[in-house]
Amino acid sequence: MTQYLVTGVAGFIGRSIAAALLARGESVRGVDSFITGKRANLAGLEAMDFIVGDLTDPAVCERASAGVEIVFHEAALASVPRSVADPVNTNRNCVDATLNLLVAARAAGVRRVIYAGSSSVYGDTPTLPKHEEMSPNPVSPYAVAKLAGEHYMRSFTRVYGLETVTLRYFNVFGPYQDPTSHYSGVLAIFCRKMLAGEQPTIFGDGEQSRDFTYIENVVQGNLLAAAAPADKVSGRVMNTATGSAITLNQTFEMLSGLTGYRGKPAYAEPRQGDIRNSLADIRLAGELLGYAPEVDFREGLRRTVEWYRQGA
Numbered sequence: 176m177t178q179y180l181v182t183g184v185a186g187f188i189g190r191s192i193a194a195a196l197l198a199r200g201e202s203v204r205g206v207d208s209f210i211t212g213k214r215a216n217l218a219g220l221e222a223m224d225f226i227v228g229d230l231t232d233p234a235v236c237e238r239a240s241a242g243v244e245i246v247f248h249e250a251a252l253a254s255v256p257r258s259v260a261d262p263v264n265t266n267r268n269c270v271d272a273t274l275n276l277l278v279a280a281r282a283a284g285v286r287r288v289i290y291a292g293s294s295s296v297y298g299d300t301p302t303l304p305k306h307e308e309m310s311p312n313p314v315s316p317y318a319v320a321k322l323a324g325e326h327y328m329r330s331f332t333r334v335y336g337l338e339t340v341t342l343r344y345f346n347v348f349g350p351y352q353d354p355t356s357h358y359s360g361v362l363a364i365f366c367r368k369m370l371a372g373e374q375p376t377i378f379g380d381g382e383q384s385r386d387f388t389y390i391e392n393v394v395q396g397n398l399l400a401a402a403a404p405a406d407k408v409s410g411r412v413m414n415t416a417t418g419s420a421i422t423l424n425q426t427f428e429m430l431s432g433l434t435g436y437r438g439k440p441a442y443a444e445p446r447q448g449d450i451r452n453s454l455a456d457i458r459l460a461g462e463l464l465g466y467a468p469e470v471d472f473r474e475g476l477r478r479t480v481e482w483y484r485q486g487a
């Protein structure tokens with residue numbers, strides 16, 4: 176039986192991958208430090224073997240990797256503004272932790288590591304859509320840290336023969352995403368505020384655009400990356416997104432309809448380290464993994480609003 180490890184399992188992407196694996200009857204271990212992960216996100220994952228620990232501690236990586244065949248590495252401090260405020264901590268939790276995990280995975284005989292990459296590595300280049308052949312051009316410390324992790328993945332494939340796959344996620348959203356921190360993803364914040372009748376704030380003119388990707392598509396990408404033949408995917412980097420983008424202003428309008436919020440958004444200064452437009456070319460993941468998004472933005476947003484409404 177394949178033993179899977181999910182790092183960052185109390186975060187919303189990690190918990191969603193673990194839930195999908197458990198639903199298939201797989202054997203799953205999860206690890207989380209609860210720096211940003213939430214204990215409540217572990218509800219429904221009781222069948223999982225869970226370790227509380229921080230991947231910046233090599234001993235935790237060792238314990239977590241023992242007996243594992245495939246790792247989904249989702250743990251990170253996932254926020255551009257958090258990295259702008261505290262780049263050292265972002266580096267520690269994204270880069271040091273990733274390197275520790277790779278070292279432990281190799282020592283434990285793990286076969287494959289699938290890494291949560293980020294669209295932020297493309298930075299603010301005018302070329303759209305972003306495709307994997309483009310040179311990365313990270314702006315924020317967060318983007319630099321996520322890119323360093325990618326390079327470590329490829330290095331461990333080239334030097335040690337560990338199978339690695341990087342999936343560059345584009346603005347993932349959906350149920351279980353924490354809406355309570357000002358470092359949270361914009362859709363989580365807007366859903367919470369607008370359902371509560373509070374005015375959301377748009378940083379900038381709202382004409383920035385994102386390829387917002389519903390969580391189920393990301394879970395599907397990960398499961399495909401775990402199953403794909405090594406000669407096709409090992410050492411590769413691919414976008415995981417929808418291939419269409421929407422502006423924040425348009426998103427606000429859609430959310431007004433879904434939440435019943437009647438007000439206007441507030442507008443504030445653009446955020447430091449922000450990029451203007453983001454849109455993915457998803458052909459490579461289609462070719463290598465057979466990936467195609469199953470849930471489009473509108474449907475994903477509808478399900479997400481419903482989830483927050485239930486919780487509210």
Ligand code: UD1
Nearest residue numbers: 253254255293294295344345346360361376377378446453
């Ligand atoms: C970036 C990455 C994404 C990564 C994420 C981790 C890009 C294109 N995307 O997302 O892949 O997973 O970091 O956090 O680099 N905003 C508001 N009001 C708010 C909150 C945010 O207007 O209350 C705006 C931001 O200024 C930004 C947009 O919404 O323009 C999206 O912000 P956010 O959800 O934080 O994600 P990114 O920084 O785009």
